Amino acid sequence: MRYELYYWPHIQGRGEFIRLALEEGAGEYVDVGRLPESEGGGRPAVARMLENAAAGRTPFAPPILKAGKLLLSQTANILHYLGPRLKLAPKDEAGRLWAHGLQLTLTDLVVEAHDTHHPIAKSLYYEDQKPEALRRAADFRALRLPKFLGYFERVLAANPGGDRHLIGKSLTYVDLSLFQVLCGLGYAFPRTMDTMLRMHPRLAALQRGVEKRPRIAAYLASSRRIPFNERGIFRHYPELDGA
Amino acid sequence: MRYELYYWPHIQGRGEFIRLALEEGAGEYVDVGRLPESEGGGRPAVARMLENAAAGRTPFAPPILKAGKLLLSQTANILHYLGPRLKLAPKDEAGRLWAHGLQLTLTDLVVEAHDTHHPIAKSLYYEDQKPEALRRAADFRALRLPKFLGYFERVLAANPGGDRHLIGKSLTYVDLSLFQVLCGLGYAFPRTMDTMLRMHPRLAALQRGVEKRPRIAAYLASSRRIPFNERGIFRHYPELDGA
Numbered sequence: 001m002r003y004e005l006y007y008w009p010h011i012q013g014r015g016e017f018i019r020l021a022l023e024e025g026a027g028e029y030v031d032v033g034r035l036p037e038s039e040g041g042g043r044p045a046v047a048r049m050l051e052n053a054a055a056g057r058t059p060f061a062p063p064i065l066k067a068g069k070l071l072l073s074q075t076a077n078i079l080h081y082l083g084p085r086l087k088l089a090p091k092d093e094a095g096r097l098w099a100h101g102l103q104l105t106l107t108d109l110v111v112e113a114h115d116t117h118h119p120i121a122k123s124l125y126y127e128d129q130k131p132e133a134l135r136r137a138a139d140f141r142a143l144r145l146p147k148f149l150g151y152f153e154r155v156l157a158a159n160p161g162g163d164r165h166l167i168g169k170s171l172t173y174v175d176l177s178l179f180q181v182l183c184g185l186g187y188a189f190p191r192t193m194d195t196m197l198r199m200h201p202r203l204a205a206l207q208r209g210v211e212k213r214p215r216i217a218a219y220l221a222s223s224r225r226i227p228f229n230e231r232g233i234f235r236h237y238p239e240l241d242g243a
Numbered sequence: 244m245r246y247e248l249y250y251w252p253h254i255q256g257r258g259e260f261i262r263l264a265l266e267e268g269a270g271e272y273v274d275v276g277r278l279p280e281s282e283g284g285g286r287p288a289v290a291r292m293l294e295n296a297a298a299g300r301t302p303f304a305p306p307i308l309k310a311g312k313l314l315l316s317q318t319a320n321i322l323h324y325l326g327p328r329l330k331l332a333p334k335d336e337a338g339r340l341w342a343h344g345l346q347l348t349l350t351d352l353v354v355e356a357h358d359t360h361h362p363i364a365k366s367l368y369y370e371d372q373k374p375e376a377l378r379r380a381a382d383f384r385a386l387r388l389p390k391f392l393g394y395f396e397r398v399l400a401a402n403p404g405g406d407r408h409l410i411g412k413s414l415t416y417v418d419l420s421l422f423q424v425l426c427g428l429g430y431a432f433p434r435t436m437d438t439m440l441r442m443h444p445r446l447a448a449l450q451r452g453v454e455k456r457p458r459i460a461a462y463l464a465s466s467r468r469i470p471f472n473e474r475g476i477f478r479h480y481p482e483l484d485g486a
Contacts, residue, residue, distance in 0.1 A: 056401040056402060056403055057341050057398075057401075058397070058398075058401070059344060060344075060348045060351075060391075060394050061348075069337070070336075070337055070340065071341075072340055072344065073344040073348075074343070074344045074347035074348065076319075076347065077340060077343050077344050077347055080343075081340060093313075094312070094313055097313065097315055097320060097324060098300050098314075100317070100320050100323075101302060101303075101315065101316040101317045101320050104317035104319065104320055105303045105304075105316075105317065108303075108354075111351075111354055115358070115362075119358075119362050119363060119375065119379070120362060120375065120378045120379050120382060121378070121379065121382035121386070122387075123382060123386050124382075129378075132362065132363065132375050132378070135363045135364070135372075135375070136362070136363050136364065139363060139364035139366060139367075143364070143366050144365075148303075151303050154301070155300075155301075158299040158300075158301070159299060160299055
């Protein structure tokens with residue numbers, strides 16, 4: 001199966017969770033948004049997918065995955081579908097439902113990380129909501145981030161398969177997504193995360209472990225990995241990282 | 244199968260999406276949080292589920308569904324599991340993935356609706372973040388709400404099975420969730436929703452249609468339906484409903 005990923009070409013964003021799974025799982029895929037417009041790619045190709053209302057099943061937003069005749073949207077939904085096919089999901093139903101629940105909890109964390117710099121409106125610039133962002137980021141650093149990270153640290157510790165993975169004895173797409181969230185948080189909040197990772201050694205070990213996997217290391221070193229920037233989910237505004 | 248739902252007893256909250264599916268689908272269930280504490284229910288029973296870290300698979304937050312030996316968390320995950328079992332999901336894989344994607348888009352809308360009254364911190368009272376709430380609610384009413392509602396209106400219009408349902412020719416759990424979101428938005432933003440529903444006749448018809456279904460009507464009239472209040476997701480603060 002040759003998958004087609006539709007996502008905005010200039011940010012990691014939510015598309016990155018799909019890219020990491022496809023890269024580690026050696027899925028054959030085309031990142032359509034990153035193809036030149038002359039080859040049918042770019043932002044226009046992504047935008048066309050969202051205007052295709054005539055087909056009856058138009059997604060609300062990217063990322064969108066085309067898998068043969070199937071069209072999937074919502075990051076966690078796409079990973080729930082791809083996981084077993086890329087051998088990155090537990091084999092039993094209970095394990096897959098647990099994995100999906102964890103992924104949706106990461107989804108919640110991602111929204112809250114995003115809203116630290118956009119607490120009022122996606123339609124406004126960061127500079128137009130900076131006082132509110134300072135307040136929201138302070139709460140995020142003090143309460144929400146420790147709550148989420150403490151939770152995932154406990155899930156690692158309690159995994160009967162060992163604390164190197166969230167579920168079972170081998171890597172799943174949820175480990176990859178947690179890795180990506182830790183990378184993003186480290187970019188956005190380097191000071192805070194330096195402390196947090198010292199307090200949560202299993203999370204730190206998971207991040208290092210994923211980063212060293214041959215296929216992930218090759219991907220991160222390639223031009224396919226878009227650098228973090230201030231247009232994505234995770235943005236580095238030093239004032240939001242605390243004093 | 245006798246399902247056990249674990250959710251906070253004093254609000255509809257995210258648990259309500261599960262309750263509506265179980266009610267319409269005639270699922271046998273116990274709403275554990277609403278049992279008296281003397282019968283092993285109440286808030287302590289829900290809290291215990293979140294402290295059960297020893298079991299290795301502790302959910303992050305309610306709602307939690309116990310289905311035999313399975314323990315499920317995250318609303319959309321629970322509905323994805325329950326849907327086929329309650330005959331409230333499409334029969335084909337493509338339809339189920341489409342349903343789940345739509346449910347996750349409703350999940351996104353629910354977060355944004357909640358954050359109109361809590362844009363800064365869940366840990367603070369509304370009164371402590373009222374200026375920010377006024378700003379966020381204005382953007383929600385002007386941009387986000389029309390974007391989401393316009394989307395679901397188009398999905399209804401484009402459904403090859405007819406515009407009475409989001410998917411196919413019969414009711415799914417996603418229709419029930421959309422109904423619940425429309426009820427909640429109507430409670431929180433009555434003036435805004437009065438206008439919005441006139442602009443989106445298919446949404447208004449879906450809400451009326453679901454409300455009249457015998458099992459739903461009986462549920463809504465029962466004491467099992469917790470009234471909307473100012474502790475849940477959808478809260479009525481008139482100043483957030485515009486001038």
